[in-house]
Structure formats: structure tokens, C-alpha cells
Amino acid sequence: MFEKVVCQMAIDFTLSDAQKKVQLDARDFAESVLAPIVRGADREPDPLTAFQMTKPAYIEAYRRGIAFCMLPKEYGGGGLTNVELILAAEEICAVDPGFACTVLVNGLGLLPVWYWGTEEQKEKVLGAATSDPSGEWIVGYGASEPAGTPGGTANFDTPLPAPAGIGVTARLDGDHYVINGRKYWPCNVGGWDGAGANTSLYVVRTNPEKGGTEGLAALLVDRGTPGVTFSTIDSFGHRLTPNSEVVFDNARVPRENLVEGTQGNGDLLINRNFAWSGPVAGIAAVGVARAAYEAALSWAKTYTAGGPHPIIHHQYVGYVLGDVAAKIEASRYFCWKAAHYIDQHDYHGELIGAMNKVFCTELLFDAVYKCLQVVGVNSADKKHMFEKYLREAAIFPIYDGGNFGMQRRRVHGVMASPGFEPRALMNDEYVEFTKDMETIGTVSPPTSVGTQRIETVPPPTPAGTDRVGTAAPAPVEA
Structure with missing residues (x-):
């Protein structure tokens, strides 16, 4: 028989004052500094020139502590938790996910130095990255x-x-x-x-x-x-x-x-990096879908298509936009969960990071396309932003470890492990990722003849995990 328990539930989706400040500061940067340069830079035909047009915004991001916000404070970084990181990332990605990716890669390049580097390397490399007076360090x-x-x-x-x-x-x-x-x-x-x-x-x-x-x-x-x-x-x-x-x-x-x-563990570095970037890619998809949804909703509330009322009053439009809004909300909270998990488990989350990246990026690609359907042929007019939203959304499933390949294979490898506990993520339990989980599905078994049993290629003997050697530091509180 259930008994009433008088306690506060651990799950709370209300942002703290500190988290709200991170979110609002990122929104201010995205809307006041980044947004004015995005349209022109995106239309620049030369890719290097397009990137160079973001340099003033990057320097401002550096000065505001955004460019290296993911690094620990002891080495000059912002010391943000992963939850705080994705709160900021959503705001920037809603304006331009490419610029946000530039910042993300600063973390992909330097977090492994924090995890596994010598103290001398940490002080030298991380210190140099966070103390550049020009603000251009990349x-x-x-x-x-x-x-x-x-x-x-x-x-x-x-x-x-x-x-x-x-x-x-x-x-x-x-x-x-x-x-x-x-x-x-x-x-x-x-x-x-x-x-x-x-x-x-x-x-x-x-x-x-x-x-x-x-x-x-x-x-x-x-x-x-x-x-x-x-x-x-x-x-x-x-x-x-x-x-x-x-x-x-x-x-x-x-x-x-x-x-x-x-x-000897560069493979585990790749998987750990993708674990960390999983919810960041997921929240980037949330940001783009949010921008497309808000633009489509505004269109639907003002565009009549020649009828007596704005098209929002048609069931199809209302139902589709309602479904899109639900997908955005569900994906956002899954990203929060994944980021929180990585904070709790020494920046490991190979399983949940891959699941999060696959789920959010594919679900929200469809959501962005649905927004284009609501707007109709006018969404193809480049004077609107919809074609950019679609281009950006199409990148997510195929970059940062393609969903068909690296990401799904990581999930597959963990689930196929004899000791896999299917309720581990629900219970916020650590799921270890080891070398013998990596090789699944990478070698096709030989064809069978008749009813002959198919022999698969066994995985190599595990050579340890990245938990040996230098331990990962605990998450740094902001």
C-alpha cells in the first residue's frame, strides 16, 4: 500500500536565478550581437569569407565569457555546468547554429585536455585559450x-x-x-x-x-x-x-x-566527445525548430490566403503547429535530462548522449518541415528565413557523428552488452562505455549456406576504458 511521503520532489523544471541569467545573457548576445550579421554572412558564397564575417561576434562572445564557457574556472573558463551550457546554446542556435557550433568545437578540442592531459598541458593550453587579449583564440x-x-x-x-x-x-x-x-x-x-x-x-x-x-x-x-x-x-x-x-x-x-x-584510447575520446556534444546538438535542433515554429505561428496568425480569416483558424494549421510545439517541448526536456546526467557522471553519457542526439535531431527536422508546409510556397521565398531553417535542420542528423552510423551504433553496442540494465537511465545510474561495445555491426558476418549457422566476428578483447589513468574531474559549479 502506498503511503504519503512529505518531501519535495527532486524533479523541478523551474530554472534557478543563476540559470535564468545564463539563458537571458545568451539571448541578449544572440539577438543584439549575432543576429545582425547572420543574413549577410549566410548568403556570402565563399565559405571562408562567410566564417570571417562572424569574427566580431566571436570576439564579443569571448569577452562575455561565452567562447570558453564550458571550461573550468580554475583554468580561466566560465565553469558552466552542462545544463547551463545548453540553456545558453538554445538561445544562440535559435539565431544561428553554425556560430554556436564554432563555440562547441572549442570544447571538443579542449575538454579532452582537461580530462586526460597533464597538469602542465592544462595550464599551458587551457590557460592560453582563456587569456587571449585579442579575443580571437580558437x-x-x-x-x-x-x-x-x-x-x-x-x-x-x-x-x-x-x-x-x-x-x-x-x-x-x-x-x-x-x-x-x-x-x-x-x-x-x-x-x-x-x-x-x-x-x-x-x-x-x-x-x-x-x-x-x-x-x-x-x-x-x-x-x-x-x-x-x-x-x-x-x-x-x-x-x-x-x-x-x-x-x-x-x-x-x-x-x-x-x-x-x-x-591507446583515442577511440574512447571520440565516443566521450560525442556523449558531451549529444545534448548540445539536440538543443541546437530545438533552437532552430523553435525559430521556425515561432515564425510559422506568426505567419499563420496574420496570413489569410485570400480567405476571411487568418489561416490559424483552420484545423490543419492549428493541429500541425500544436504537434510541432509538443515536439519542441519534449526534445528540450530530454536535452536537459541528458545534460544533467553528464553533469552527474563525470562527463560520461555515451548512451544517453547518442539517444538524445538521434531522437531530437530527427524529430525536429520533421517539425521544421511541417512549419514550411504551414506557410506553403511562400516559405521558399528567400526573403523569409524558412529555407535557412530547413538547411540548418538537415545538417543535424548527419553531423557530429552521423545518426546512421556512429550514434545508433553506440546505443546498439551498449544495449547488446551482457550487463546492460535497461532502467539505468531512468534511475540515473552510471552506464559504463567500454571498447568491447564499440565494434558492434562494423563487420558483416559471412553468408550462410542453407541452414548453416552464421558465425559473427567477435569483438576484440577489451583494452580498458577511459576511466583508467587520469580520472575525469568533477563538474564545476558556476
């Missing part, structure tokens, strides 16, 4: 590679031997690593002038004799390193963030630029 993150050269990143965690998986190699030569190969799609790595970010973190194969997930680590490559060249990719969405092709031709990087705790 960080790149490079994991993605072009497909088939030789492996590509979509199957970076295949158990097959070299050259499958990540193909950029870094061979130790004395006190330097010599890097060769190509990366494709890394963000921020070209910097403001296309000649290099201040520093970039790349996942490379430091043991080229090993394939699959073995022998991977993270190296910091500083601006001006000889043998590194960049070319900017022209994408149809997120045009205000810079994606590049990077070519390494015997680039020499000091041995001390290896992020020590990532040696």
Missing part, C-alpha cells in the same frame, strides 16, 4: 576523415586490422611525431584565415601497425606547424562555422603534444 577538433582513404571515420571502431578505420598516422621519430594523411570535415582547424587555428586536437594512429580501435591517441597541433595545409569545405548548412580538409605531409609535432591519457 580551437579545432579533427577526427573525421574522407571515406575510403583508406578507412574513413564512420567505421573508425571496426575491429579489422590496418588500414581500416582512422588512417592518419603519427610515427614517433626521436622527440617528435611525424604525421601523414588527410582529415575531412574537422571544424575550426583552419582558423580565421584558413592557415590554422591557434591549436587543434587530432585523433591519429600513433601505432600504425595496429588497426581498428587500437593504437589511437590525441595530438595537439599548433598553428604554424610546417607540413599542414587546409582548404575550406562549402556546405549547404551551418555555413557560419568552418569545416576543412586537412592534409598532413610529414608534419612534425613535439612528443609532449601527445595528450598522455589518450594513448
Whole structure:
């Protein structure tokens, strides 16, 4: 028999005064600083020039503490929790998710230094990033590679031997690593002038004799390193963030630029980064859908289509917009849940981060398209913002670890694990992510003949997780 329990429920969707301030400060920046430059920059045909047009806004974001808000205060960062981070991200993404992606990648490049770097690396790299008087400091993150050269990143965690998986190699030569190969799609790595970010973190194969997930680590490559060249990719969405092709031709990087705790675990770095960015990508989709919904609702309340009343009075319009609003609300709170989970579990959330990213980005792509249906053919007129909303929404499911590939495979790998507890997320319990969860579905089993049993390729023996070695620091309170 249930008994009445007199206590305050732990779940409360009311923002604290501090959280509300983070949200409103981000909204003020997005609307007063970022919004005036977005339309012109988005229409600029040259992708590098388009990115450069955001530089004044970035410098202001740096001065307001936004550019490195995710780093701990002890190293000069903003010290925001992940919940606070996505409260701010929604406001910026509602104006332009490409610019927000530039800021996000600062975290993808430097949080692994916080997790696994030496104290000297943390003080040197994080300190430099957060103390630039010009406000221009920018960080790149490079994991993605072009497909088939030789492996590509979509199957970076295949158990097959070299050259499958990540193909950029870094061979130790004395006190330097010599890097060769190509990366494709890394963000921020070209910097403001296309000649290099201040520093970039790349996942490379430091043991080229090993394939699959073995022998991977993270190296910091500083601006001006000889043998590194960049070319900017022209994408149809997120045009205000810079994606590049990077070519390494015997680039020499000091041995001390290896992020020590990532040696042999670069694969787990990739998965942990995607865990952290999962709810950020999810809330970015919320921001874009929110902007499209509000614009469509305003249109429906003023546009009559030649009839006696605005079209909002038609059932179809009202029902569709009501469904869109519900999807936005549901996705927003799932992002809050995922961010809170990552705060509670030492910046781990490989399962919930992937689930969140897949669910929100796909659900809200449909929501944005529904807004275009409500507006009708007028949504195709570029004097309105709807075509931009659709382009931005289409990027979410395929970037930051494609939903069909990296994200769903991570969920699949965790669920297939013998010890998986299906109620773990409901109970806010830690779900460990290990190497033996990575390889699922990356190798097709041989075909069977008749009723012969199909033998699958077993996963490699687990080589530990990123919980060994340097422990992740506890979340920093704002």
C-alpha cells in the first residue's frame, strides 16, 4: 500500500536565478550581437569569407565569457555546468547554429585536455585559450576523415586490422611525431584565415601497425606547424562555422603534444566527445525548430490566403503547429535530462548522449518541415528565413557523428552488452562505455549456406576504458 511521503520532489523544471541569467545573457548576445550579421554572412558564397564575417561576434562572445564557457574556472573558463551550457546554446542556435557550433568545437578540442592531459598541458593550453587579449583564440577538433582513404571515420571502431578505420598516422621519430594523411570535415582547424587555428586536437594512429580501435591517441597541433595545409569545405548548412580538409605531409609535432591519457584510447575520446556534444546538438535542433515554429505561428496568425480569416483558424494549421510545439517541448526536456546526467557522471553519457542526439535531431527536422508546409510556397521565398531553417535542420542528423552510423551504433553496442540494465537511465545510474561495445555491426558476418549457422566476428578483447589513468574531474559549479 502506498503511503504519503512529505518531501519535495527532486524533479523541478523551474530554472534557478543563476540559470535564468545564463539563458537571458545568451539571448541578449544572440539577438543584439549575432543576429545582425547572420543574413549577410549566410548568403556570402565563399565559405571562408562567410566564417570571417562572424569574427566580431566571436570576439564579443569571448569577452562575455561565452567562447570558453564550458571550461573550468580554475583554468580561466566560465565553469558552466552542462545544463547551463545548453540553456545558453538554445538561445544562440535559435539565431544561428553554425556560430554556436564554432563555440562547441572549442570544447571538443579542449575538454579532452582537461580530462586526460597533464597538469602542465592544462595550464599551458587551457590557460592560453582563456587569456587571449585579442579575443580571437580558437580551437579545432579533427577526427573525421574522407571515406575510403583508406578507412574513413564512420567505421573508425571496426575491429579489422590496418588500414581500416582512422588512417592518419603519427610515427614517433626521436622527440617528435611525424604525421601523414588527410582529415575531412574537422571544424575550426583552419582558423580565421584558413592557415590554422591557434591549436587543434587530432585523433591519429600513433601505432600504425595496429588497426581498428587500437593504437589511437590525441595530438595537439599548433598553428604554424610546417607540413599542414587546409582548404575550406562549402556546405549547404551551418555555413557560419568552418569545416576543412586537412592534409598532413610529414608534419612534425613535439612528443609532449601527445595528450598522455589518450594513448591507446583515442577511440574512447571520440565516443566521450560525442556523449558531451549529444545534448548540445539536440538543443541546437530545438533552437532552430523553435525559430521556425515561432515564425510559422506568426505567419499563420496574420496570413489569410485570400480567405476571411487568418489561416490559424483552420484545423490543419492549428493541429500541425500544436504537434510541432509538443515536439519542441519534449526534445528540450530530454536535452536537459541528458545534460544533467553528464553533469552527474563525470562527463560520461555515451548512451544517453547518442539517444538524445538521434531522437531530437530527427524529430525536429520533421517539425521544421511541417512549419514550411504551414506557410506553403511562400516559405521558399528567400526573403523569409524558412529555407535557412530547413538547411540548418538537415545538417543535424548527419553531423557530429552521423545518426546512421556512429550514434545508433553506440546505443546498439551498449544495449547488446551482457550487463546492460535497461532502467539505468531512468534511475540515473552510471552506464559504463567500454571498447568491447564499440565494434558492434562494423563487420558483416559471412553468408550462410542453407541452414548453416552464421558465425559473427567477435569483438576484440577489451583494452580498458577511459576511466583508467587520469580520472575525469568533477563538474564545476558556476
